[in-house]
Amino acid sequence: MTYSYLKSGVDIKAAGALVEIIKNATNSKQIGGFAGLFEHSAFDDYYLAACVDGVGTKIIPLIERKDTKTIANDLFAMNINDLICCGAQPLFFLDYIALNRLDTEFTARLICDLDNILKKYNCVLLGGETSELGDLILKDNFDVSGFLTGIVKKDRLLSKDNVRRGDYIVALKSGGPHSNGFTLIRKLHNDGLLSDELFEQSLAPVSIYFDIISKLNKMSLINACANITGGGILSNVARSIPKGLRADIDLSTVKLSPLFKKIADITGLDEAFNVFNMGVGFCVICSEENLKQVISLADMYSPFILGRVV
Numbered sequence: 541m542t543y544s545y546l547k548s549g550v551d552i553k554a555a556g557a558l559v560e561i562i563k564n565a566t567n568s569k570q571i572g573g574f575a576g577l578f579e580h581s582a583f584d585d586y587y588l589a590a591c592v593d594g595v596g597t598k599i600i601p602l603i604e605r606k607d608t609k610t611i612a613n614d615l616f617a618m619n620i621n622d623l624i625c626c627g628a629q630p631l632f633f634l635d636y637i638a639l640n641r642l643d644t645e646f647t648a649r650l651i652c653d654l655d656n657i658l659k660k661y662n663c664v665l666l667g668g669e670t671s672e673l674g675d676l677i678l679k680d681n682f683d684v685s686g687f688l689t690g691i692v693k694k695d696r697l698l699s700k701d702n703v704r705r706g707d708y709i710v711a712l713k714s715g716g717p718h719s720n721g722f723t724l725i726r727k728l729h730n731d732g733l734l735s736d737e738l739f740e741q742s743l744a745p746v747s748i749y750f751d752i753i754s755k756l757n758k759m760s761l762i763n764a765c766a767n768i769t770g771g772g773i774l775s776n777v778a779r780s781i782p783k784g785l786r787a788d789i790d791l792s793t794v795k796l797s798p799l800f801k802k803i804a805d806i807t808g809l810d811e812a813f814n815v816f817n818m819g820v821g822f823c824v825i826c827s828e829e830n831l832k833q834v835i836s837l838a839d840m841y842s843p844f845i846l847g848r849v850v
Contacts, residue, residue: 545815548727574625589628593618594685598722610745612653614719617746619688624753625765627698628690635668639682700782702763707849712841714821716744720770721815738799749822764825768817789847
C-alpha cells in the first residue's frame, strides 16, 4: 500500500487552489501571508497584525492523553509563529472550542493552561466561544482554534519586500512535526508502521520562536521569516520570496531524526518533504553581512544554512 497525505484524507493541492481563488476573488494582497496586516489612521506608525490557526488532528491523541498543556502550547505556538513572521508583538488572543459535549473540568483546565502560556508573552486572553455541537463533533472529541492579534512598528516590519538577491536562508530546528501532518502520522501509527515510541515523539509540543525572532528583528539582523507549517519547507519559504527571485534550497543539508527517517522510508522522501517540516521548524532570511551573528545568536535552535536567494 502506498501512503500519502492525500490518501489519508488531506489534499494540499486543493487547499492551495482555494487560496488562489480567494486571493483573486477578494483582490487582496494580504491573503497567503503568514499574518494579515491592517493599517488605520489611529495607528500612524504601526500595523495591526492578525492570524488564526488550530491544532489539527494532533488534538485527538492529546485528548486521549488528557494533555491540556500541550494542546494549549500548540494552539498559541501555531499562531505566534505565524504572527512573528511579520515582526509583530502579540496583544490579545481569542479561542474557539467546538465540542460534542462540554466537560467543564477538562475545558477549564485547558483554558487556564492557555492563559498561563499567554501571560509568558504579555498576551491577554480577551475572550472566546465554546460551542456544544453534538450533531457535528464526534463523541469524546473537540476542535480548538485561536485568533491572535498583534502590533508591529512600520520600520520593524519583516517582509519579503526586504529580501534581496544573495540573502541567506537559515534554518532553525523544530521540536518534531509540530502540529502538521497528523492525519498521515496517525494513519501510519494505526496501521502499525510507526512504533509507539516514535508516535510519542511526534507529540512533542510545538517550538515557539518568538523570543529569538524578536531579538534578531530588534537588532535589524533579519529581513524576512518563514514558519514551516503545512506544505513543508519549500512552499513556506516561497511565501517569503518576492517576485523575480527564488529560493535555491539544498534539502540534503537537512539532518533527519529517526522519526522523519521512518516516515520518509514509508511515504518516500518527496512526499515527506511536501507534508512535514522534516526537522526545520522556522527559517530566517538575512544578508551575508549579518549571517554569522544570526547563526551565533540562534545557537539554541542548531541553525544551519539551508540555501540562498537567487
